[in-house]
Amino acid sequence: MVDSVIGLDALVASLRAAGEPTRLRILALLAGADLTVKDLTTILGQSQPRISRHLKLLTDAGLILRAPEGAWAYYRLTEDDAGARLTDQLLMQLDPADPTLARDRERLAAVQRAHAEAAAAYFAANAHAWDAIRSLHVPEDAVEAAMRRLVGPKPFQTMLDLGTGTGRIxxxxxxLFDRGLGIDASAAMLSVARVNLAKAGVANVRVRQGDIFALPVPPESYDLVSLHQVLHYLEDPAGAIEEAARAVRPGGRLLVVDFAPHDLEFLRAEHAHRRLGFSHDQVSGWLAQAGLDTVVVEDLTPERASPADLTVTLWLGRDRRTLVADGTATERLETIG
Structure with missing residues (x-):
């Protein structure tokens, strides 16, 4: 494909950028984690200006990307097909037992442990709020099992999780997917997510800071997009669904998980909930306005079913277009049920 090859000048520039010991070590480190300038200065033992210059050269060559996140910026390997393939090929030639690379990995592990301690402190300070809400609805493992069942066992290429929080989804x-991305507005929660995903050994995922109403992703680029317990925090949930649907590929799916309508005003007063749940028709209507057909709606009700308990509802929407042989999208003639 034309967009997956590199021109002569660009290839030479990329090879020159990568062909230096420190920059090659940086690429090897970024293959395992998103890192800041401060992280890299700690691991590599070099000054901030020197590390920043190496990062600029790698960024200009299209081998890595810079993702601002509050007062920080995280660096990661490029997601461009041609650049990613070139970087993969270069890193495959490296001997993982090389003493320098092994030492870098040890220092990376130490940096990640420090991040884990900071994330644990943040999580502990806020856990009471999440625990109070969890106690009101069916256990999380039941919600997760329902999500897996609705999505099904068939593998797919890409997933986007909006309001990713701890990275659990x-x-x-x-x-199931080859490549995943989590978006969240909170830098603190993204730190928690990075630690949790690293601890779980999930290597095919990255997270970044972003606005749920102006997603930093190309349109029509994800097979599955999820909004798990996000809409009730938003002033404009319909706008969030519309923006999420923009990222769904033809034939792709959008999974929404949130509360059914309820009267627990303390969630609004004490836990920043802007909306007290959503009806079946409300979310299905927003999905339809965004060009998605509602495939499934399912309620999960606590066994006690008291007025103080919350019902969790899952909506699965599917893009009503499908890809044809030439790679273009066409409208499906009938709704998928």
């Missing part, structure tokens, strides 16, 4: 589906 990406971890839940990691065995």
């Amino acid at each position: 990406l971890e839940l589906f990691a065995d």
Whole structure:
């Protein structure tokens, strides 16, 4: 394909950028984690200006990407097909037993342990709020089992999790997709997600900071997009679904998980909930406006079913277009049920 090859000048520039010991070590480190300048100065033992210059050269050559996140910026390997393939080929030639690379991995592990300690402190400070809400609805493992059942066992290429929080939903589906991305507005929660995903050994996922109403992703680029317990925090849930649907590939799916309508006002007053749940027709209507057919709606009700308990509802929408042989999209003639 034309967009997956590299021109002569660009290839030479990429090889020159990668063909230096420190920059090659940086590429090897970024293959295992998204890292900041501070992380890399700690691991590599070099000054901030020197590391920043190496990162600029790699970025200019299209081998890595810079993702601002609050006051920080995280660096990661490029997602461009041609650049990613070139980087993969270069890193495959490296001997993992090389003493320098082994030492870098040890220092990376130490940096990740420090991040884990900070994330654990943040999580502990906020856990009471999440525990209070979890106690009101069916156990999380029941919700996750229902999500897996609705999505099904068939593998797919790409997943986008919006409001990713701790990264749990990406971890839940990691065995099904080739590449996953989590978006969250909170830098603190993204730190938690990075630690959790690394601890779980999930290597095919990255997370980044972003606005759920202006997603930093190309349109029509994900097979599955998820919004798990996100809509009730938003002033404009319909707008969030519309923006999420923009990222869904023809024939792809959008999975929404949230609360059914309820009267627990304390969630609005004490836990920043903007909406007290959503009806079946409300979310299905938003999916339809965004060009998605509602395939399944399912309620999960606590066994006690008291007025103080919450019902969790799952909606699965599917893009009503399908790909044809030439790679273009066409409208399906009938709704998939």
